[in-house]
Amino acid sequence: MKVVLEVSNLWKFFGKSPVLRGVSFSVREGEAKVILGPSGAGKSTLLRCINLLIKPDRGSIILDGEEVTAPGVNVARVRSKIGFVFQHFNLFNHLTALENVMLGLIKVKGMNRDDAFKVARESLLSVGISEDLWSKYPAQLSGGQQQRVAIARAIAMSPRLVLFDEPTSALDPELIWEVLRVMEKMSKERMTMIVVTHELGFAMKVADEVVFMDSGAIVERGPPEEVILRPRNERVRRFMERMQYVYSLK
Amino acid sequence: MSLDKLLDLVNSYGSFLLNGLLISFYLTASSYLIGFALGVLISISRAYGPGFVKALCQAFVELTRGTPMLIQLFLIYYVLPRVDLALDPLPAAIIAIGLNSAAYQSEYLRASMSSISYSQWEAALSIGLTKLQAIREVILPQSIRIAIPTLANELIYLFKYSSVAYFITVPELIYVSKFIGSRTFLYIEVYSIIAVIYVAFSIAATEAFKFIERKTSIPGLRISARL
Numbered sequence: 523m524k525v526v527l528e529v530s531n532l533w534k535f536f537g538k539s540p541v542l543r544g545v546s547f548s549v550r551e552g553e554a555k556v557i558l559g560p561s562g563a564g565k566s567t568l569l570r571c572i573n574l575l576i577k578p579d580r581g582s583i584i585l586d587g588e589e590v591t592a593p594g595v596n597v598a599r600v601r602s603k604i605g606f607v608f609q610h611f612n613l614f615n616h617l618t619a620l621e622n623v624m625l626g627l628i629k630v631k632g633m634n635r636d637d638a639f640k641v642a643r644e645s646l647l648s649v650g651i652s653e654d655l656w657s658k659y660p661a662q663l664s665g666g667q668q669q670r671v672a673i674a675r676a677i678a679m680s681p682r683l684v685l686f687d688e689p690t691s692a693l694d695p696e697l698i699w700e701v702l703r704v705m706e707k708m709s710k711e712r713m714t715m716i717v718v719t720h721e722l723g724f725a726m727k728v729a730d731e732v733v734f735m736d737s738g739a740i741v742e743r744g745p746p747e748e749v750i751l752r753p754r755n756e757r758v759r760r761f762m763e764r765m766q767y768v769y770s771l772k
Numbered sequence: 773m774s775l776d777k778l779l780d781l782v783n784s785y786g787s788f789l790l791n792g793l794l795i796s797f798y799l800t801a802s803s804y805l806i807g808f809a810l811g812v813l814i815s816i817s818r819a820y821g822p823g824f825v826k827a828l829c830q831a832f833v834e835l836t837r838g839t840p841m842l843i844q845l846f847l848i849y850y851v852l853p854r855v856d857l858a859l860d861p862l863p864a865a866i867i868a869i870g871l872n873s874a875a876y877q878s879e880y881l882r883a884s885m886s887s888i889s890y891s892q893w894e895a896a897l898s899i900g901l902t903k904l905q906a907i908r909e910v911i912l913p914q915s916i917r918i919a920i921p922t923l924a925n926e927l928i929y930l931f932k933y934s935s936v937a938y939f940i941t942v943p944e945l946i947y948v949s950k951f952i953g954s955r956t957f958l959y960i961e962v963y964s965i966i967a968v969i970y971v972a973f974s975i976a977a978t979e980a981f982k983f984i985e986r987k988t989s990i991p992g993l994r995i996s997a998r999l
Binding site: 577602604606610616629638660662675676679 | 894
């Protein structure tokens with residue numbers, strides 16, 4: 523299947539300390555890739571490099587055959603093709619749910635208000651945000667609703683790829699469920715996505731491949747059952763044991 | 773100070789006072805708007821501009837805040853003619869006071885911009901907005917809202933302080949009162965009248981800005997103090 527994203531030998535330094543140390547992987551069309559790993563492993567930095575919110579120091583990123591890390595690339599255009607869902611939702615505080623979704627359609631895609639409204643309506647409905655919430659401001663919505671609006675904002679732009687940066691880490695358990703359900707549905711509809719998360723259940727159900735990062739490098743990768751249930755790497759095994767303690771109901 | 777004298781004053785010099793008031797309004801409104809427009813540009817340049825623009829704007833703000841407005845007024849009115857840029861008193865005053873206000877307003881806006889969290893900026897860029905669009909669509913609308921009380925403050929302050937234009941013969945409120953005073957020797961009466969006008973303006977401006985603040989407040993957004 524077609525490769526959407528190819529990351530090769532990506533390095534990033536904050537000051538002198540390396541945060542990413544030669545990360546390479548590729549994502550095929552329709553694939554859901556889940557990135558696991560302890561905090562400080564460089565997962566968020568990796569996502570931010572991919573949509574150029576952070577400029578990598580070395581290595582290349584190729585999106586749809588175009589090297590976006592090359593000099594002179596229009597970063598705004600590249601970002602408009604990549605959706606980003608943040609841990610803390612980051613909805614625009616001064617805009618309603620509907621306006622949050624419409625802003626990019628109007629300003630980036632150049633749609634008129636009517637067309638933008640139609641697209642925004644579809645996106646909001648697809649994440650289960652009903653019409654009575656469209657005129658609400660972010661501060662009037664629950665965390666789960668905010669995150670679903672944020673997902674709608676990302677998918678309304680019909681991106682080639684959506685990046686999720688710990689999308690449920692700031693949510694209560696029941697709200698985690700409603701957001702994960704939406705993400706699972708997106709994956710079933712063959713949306714290409716990279717998900718940084720600690721939700722192992724979600725990774726087991728949805729991931730085509732799980733990548734485990736530690737100290738800025740990929741230390742293990744494979745199908746979710748392998749990496750999560752039968753890890754080979756010692757660091758990964760220790761991580762999974764701790765996860766077992768936290769999440770196991772037995 | 774008797775009521776008769778006051779009424780007499782208003783009768784004979786009412787139109788003078790009214791003219792002075794209108795000039796003061798005009799002077800205040802024009803320089804306030806110039807100050808706001810430039811203030812927005814300066815604050816954006818200082819927050820997001822390249823290094824040399826940042827330095828230039830900072831130098832402007834420091835110099836303007838660090839010198840008395842009267843000197844800036846004199847510079848523009850008396851020194852510019854030497855380079856063949858003679859201005860009438862009123863335009864000279866509008867420019868001088870406008871520039872002065874720009875320095876202050878840019879600082880108010882810069883402070884409110886820095887209170888907008890970085891995540892709003894990231895989100896704006898992530899949907900493909902350019903930096904300019906992100907500033908215009910996301911950062912400015914939120915930071916101007918936050919700056920409303922201080923912007924109100926600036927307007928009230930300007931209405932009073934714009935009376936320095938008196939020194940370059942702009943016939944604003946203080947100027948006409950002095951004139952009326954010198955003619956009638958009713959200094960106390962005429963100054964009392966304009967004091968009332970100043971207070972009335974201040975109260976009206978405060979209420980107007982309160983109204984704007986209420987109208988533009990973001991539903992549900994909790995702030996630590998509700999005044």
